[in-house]
Amino acid sequence: MRKPVVLITGAGGEIGHGLVTRLAPAGALIITLDVNPLERPLAKLVTREFTGSITDASLLDRVLAEFEVERVFHLAALLSARSEFTPTTAHHVNVGGTLNLLEFAQRQGESHGRPVTFIYPSSIAAYGLPSLADKSAAGRVREDQYARPTTMYGCNKLYCEQLGHYYAKHYKQLSADVIPRVDFRCVRFPGLISAVTTPSGGTSDYAPEMIHYAARSERYDCFVRPDTMIPFMAMPDGVEALLRLAAAPREQLTRTAYNLTAFSASASDIRNVVLAAFPEASIGYAVDQKRQGIVDSWPADVDDTAARNDWGFSPEYDFSRAFREYLIPTINERYKDQTKRK
Numbered sequence: 399m400r401k402p403v404v405l406i407t408g409a410g411g412e413i414g415h416g417l418v419t420r421l422a423p424a425g426a427l428i429i430t431l432d433v434n435p436l437e438r439p440l441a442k443l444v445t446r447e448f449t450g451s452i453t454d455a456s457l458l459d460r461v462l463a464e465f466e467v468e469r470v471f472h473l474a475a476l477l478s479a480r481s482e483f484t485p486t487t488a489h490h491v492n493v494g495g496t497l498n499l500l501e502f503a504q505r506q507g508e509s510h511g512r513p514v515t516f517i518y519p520s521s522i523a524a525y526g527l528p529s530l531a532d533k534s535a536a537g538r539v540r541e542d543q544y545a546r547p548t549t550m551y552g553c554n555k556l557y558c559e560q561l562g563h564y565y566a567k568h569y570k571q572l573s574a575d576v577i578p579r580v581d582f583r584c585v586r587f588p589g590l591i592s593a594v595t596t597p598s599g600g601t602s603d604y605a606p607e608m609i610h611y612a613a614r615s616e617r618y619d620c621f622v623r624p625d626t627m628i629p630f631m632a633m634p635d636g637v638e639a640l641l642r643l644a645a646a647p648r649e650q651l652t653r654t655a656y657n658l659t660a661f662s663a664s665a666s667d668i669r670n671v672v673l674a675a676f677p678e679a680s681i682g683y684a685v686d687q688k689r690q691g692i693v694d695s696w697p698a699d700v701d702d703t704a705a706r707n708d709w710g711f712s713p714e715y716d717f718s719r720a721f722r723e724y725l726i727p728t729i730n731e732r733y734k735d736q737t738k739r740k
């Protein structure tokens with residue numbers, strides 16, 4: 399008999415790393431799909447690792463034949479900065495890949511006769527504030543405001559939110575015998591900051607990069623202005639949010655996509671807290687106007703009332719705790735271990 403499993407795409411990435419290490423000790427049977435082989439310690443936690451692309455429908459057919467997937471965390475994507483260099487590839491992976499996964503989930507759901515929970519991380523990149531004046535006037539942006547993304551990645555995320563809604567509610571609506579079998583749930587993440595992995599290809603990367611470079615005693619030039627403000631969240635809260643959303647009773651969910659935030663901070667707030675922890679750090683600014691433009695189009699803060707009300711989202715780490723109790727000590731430990739191993 400096929401055993402029920404959780405499928406995680408992009409498992410080797412930042413969120414995937416946190417999710418696998420949270421789910422495995424809780425006894426979940428995890429199968430993963432990532433373009434790169436997983437690092438050894440992570441691979442040891444999973445039941446089966448598939449190496450390949452989410453754009454490869456035949457690979458998904460193999461997964462379908464072997465496993466009964468009851469929950470999908472679809473994390474694989476090209477992030478916002480990388481997507482601007484290769485927009486058609488980004489579209490192929492971010493949209494085409496998500497479409498493949500939604501079809502896969504529908505077929506899984508049909509084969510075991512109940513909905514497959516499909517968790518999808520969207521992003522603040524789904525927003526597009528037209529100007530800095532609008533950004534400062536907007537305050538806490540709600541899900542249905544300013545959804546006019548300026549990046550390929552943001553367009554992909556916003557559209558995939560809609561696709562998920564289609565699969566959950568209206569799939570093949572003119573075919574009398576078809577029941578939608580995808581229970582699609584999605585969050586719009588703010589910038590995520592992890593102490594154990596470094597991001598690649600994102601535009602909010604200046605925040606985690608500043609911290610990791612300082613811990614490694616390397617100089618860092620921040621690519622946005624000191625006053626640049628967006629919402630952030632520490633990775634453990636991000637992972638907890640996905641798990642909590644996945645576990646929420648369906649009838650409590652009033653939306654497809656939920657804003658999330660833990661704290662808003664400017665680049666100079668982050669620089670100051672990093673300098674307080676690493677007084678020897680050398681952190682300057684070398685503003686990249688293009689990436690600055692992207693971050694300027696993202697809200698300074700978002701309204702996450704719906705997530706708090708509907709499924710009890712409640713981040714543990716505010717700005718001060720995120721740095722004091724999670725980022726600085728965990729990063730210190732990480733680089734101390736690496737120095738010891740050398």
Ligand code: SER
Nearest residue numbers: 477478521600601602
């Ligand atoms: N943090 C992501 C990025 O910068 C946005 O989701 O691309």
